[in-house]
Amino acid sequence: MKAKILEYSTRLGDDSLVLGHRLSEWCSNAPFLEEDLALINVALDYIGRARMFYGYAAELSADGRNEDDFAFMRDQREFSNLLIHELPKGDFAFTMLRQLFIDLFNSLFLPRLAESSDKTLAAIAAKAIKETRYHLRRSHEWTLRFGLGTDESRERAQRAIDQLWGYTHEMFDLDALESELAEAGIGVDSGALKTEWEQQVSAILTEAELEQPGEQWAVKGGREGYHTENLGQLLNEMQSVHRAYPGLEW
Amino acid sequence: MSEDLEAKFLRKIEGEEKIEPKDWMPDGYCKNLIRQISQHAHSEVIGMQPEGNWITRAPSLRRKAVLLAKVQDEGGHGLYLYSATETLGISRDEMIHALQTGEAKYASIFNYPAQTWADVGAIGWLVDGAAIVNQVSLQRTSYGPYARGMVRICKEESFHQRQGYELMLVLARGSDDQKALAQDALNRFYWPSLMMFGPHDAESAHTAKSMQWKIKRQSNDELRQKFIDQTAPQIDFLGLDHPDPECKWNEERGHYDNGEIDWDEFYDVINGNGHCNRQRIEHHVRAHREGEWVRAAMQTYEARKKKAKAA
Ligand SMILES: [Fe+2]
Ligand SMILES: [Fe+2]
Numbered sequence: 196m197k198a199k200i201l202e203y204s205t206r207l208g209d210d211s212l213v214l215g216h217r218l219s220e221w222c223s224n225a226p227f228l229e230e231d232l233a234l235i236n237v238a239l240d241y242i243g244r245a246r247m248f249y250g251y252a253a254e255l256s257a258d259g260r261n262e263d264d265f266a267f268m269r270d271q272r273e274f275s276n277l278l279i280h281e282l283p284k285g286d287f288a289f290t291m292l293r294q295l296f297i298d299l300f301n302s303l304f305l306p307r308l309a310e311s312s313d314k315t316l317a318a319i320a321a322k323a324i325k326e327t328r329y330h331l332r333r334s335h336e337w338t339l340r341f342g343l344g345t346d347e348s349r350e351r352a353q354r355a356i357d358q359l360w361g362y363t364h365e366m367f368d369l370d371a372l373e374s375e376l377a378e379a380g381i382g383v384d385s386g387a388l389k390t391e392w393e394q395q396v397s398a399i400l401t402e403a404e405l406e407q408p409g410e411q412w413a414v415k416g417g418r419e420g421y422h423t424e425n426l427g428q429l430l431n432e433m434q435s436v437h438r439a440y441p442g443l444e445w
Numbered sequence: 446m447s448e449d450l451e452a453k454f455l456r457k458i459e460g461e462e463k464i465e466p467k468d469w470m471p472d473g474y475c476k477n478l479i480r481q482i483s484q485h486a487h488s489e490v491i492g493m494q495p496e497g498n499w500i501t502r503a504p505s506l507r508r509k510a511v512l513l514a515k516v517q518d519e520g521g522h523g524l525y526l527y528s529a530t531e532t533l534g535i536s537r538d539e540m541i542h543a544l545q546t547g548e549a550k551y552a553s554i555f556n557y558p559a560q561t562w563a564d565v566g567a568i569g570w571l572v573d574g575a576a577i578v579n580q581v582s583l584q585r586t587s588y589g590p591y592a593r594g595m596v597r598i599c600k601e602e603s604f605h606q607r608q609g610y611e612l613m614l615v616l617a618r619g620s621d622d623q624k625a626l627a628q629d630a631l632n633r634f635y636w637p638s639l640m641m642f643g644p645h646d647a648e649s650a651h652t653a654k655s656m657q658w659k660i661k662r663q664s665n666d667e668l669r670q671k672f673i674d675q676t677a678p679q680i681d682f683l684g685l686d687h688p689d690p691e692c693k694w695n696e697e698r699g700h701y702d703n704g705e706i707d708w709d710e711f712y713d714v715i716n717g718n719g720h721c722n723r724q725r726i727e728h729h730v731r732a733h734r735e736g737e738w739v740r741a742a743m744q745t746y747e748a749r750k751k752k753a754k755a756a
Contacts, residue, residue: 226736344742436504
């Protein structure tokens, strides 16, 4: 079971780190200064989560690895983040709509994980719930601003939704490991969250006068390391310094 | 009438009283402040670029988080200083326009490239360090909102400086490669940091009036000396070579002597021909332009909400 929890915590760490990286790319590129600061805030929350999940994985591995070994010394085929996190940051509408979908998911997922019988996972989730509440307030508000703003903002938001939609389904899939952990009361049965998530998405999009895509398509594979080309590039950049001088303290 | 006002203003300055936004002030004082505070704000904002350029490559997660938080602080300083400047009757839009057209300046130090990871350490230690020397002095500046801003900002800058120095210390005590990175970063950033204090007092265009109005409290050369004095033992403690071979303790003066700064380079970079001058402004202009539709959407949405509320 320990090995399975290690794997689970690593996956959640990968999700957090990769999304945190994408958010951090906005630094000095945001539409106005206040938004630079807010995006850095959210990025910091995700980097913080990654450190906690990896830290726990490292502890469970008991083989001398630390959080940085998980972040910097694994290749993209070993990274197991869901694909939605690795898609390039795109325009501001893409970034905020991705946040909306993920924030809504996390606002359902984290309270369940906070009830995990695994005390560490539960504690990490409990801390993250508060952050996610703030993230969701932001992404909700921005969705309204886009949808009820100008023609251009509405078009950009709609395009983002259409581009993202097929990557949302993966959030609700469980493989054998996740099913087993869910049954054991350690992990979350994310499949059971889908209906509620869809209702909430639908309510917000309706409020913003945006359309929920009818077309059903799904791209999947992140948990098995079957990634888009974007992750390899992201990791090349992220791991470059660490790997150029292996085995050192920073 | 206006003579009375000016006399009263000068009496206040004389008596170390703060000038507040609603107080009468000479036009020149106001203009001088707008120039200085907005330049300071722009420096904080443009300064996000060289360090921000390393966020995605930070070699450990802890360093990544620390750097993100630091760059966020700098942006916060920018915001705070923009607000302080707005108390003088200029809008943020006007200030941004001045920055983007080159009418307003920002600290020239940010036109030097942050080439390696060690530069993040050197910037925190030396650039934030030099900024603090300047800002501690400005805590006593005569304009109230600026003085209070400096008190708040200085606390965070000290934190940045300690973090930068600690980063350098780890490198300097690390592998040969790391030590070489640290030395190289020090060599490249030492002289530009000295230039942050501006030209020699004799050549400084703004110093005299600024000193009289107590906007500036200490001269460029005094502040530079302070920085040279505090930095020499820090370099020593790192076990790195001092980039200025003429930097020696002078018992008689009670200060370190130093070699002459390359003023040609200083003016070259000031005049827009450093490694990154064009890139920094282009970056700012691009981000601002790309954000235009976002700001428009926000305005339209707010207007719509207001209208709905009124109806
Ligand atoms: Fe600052
Ligand atoms: Fe700073």
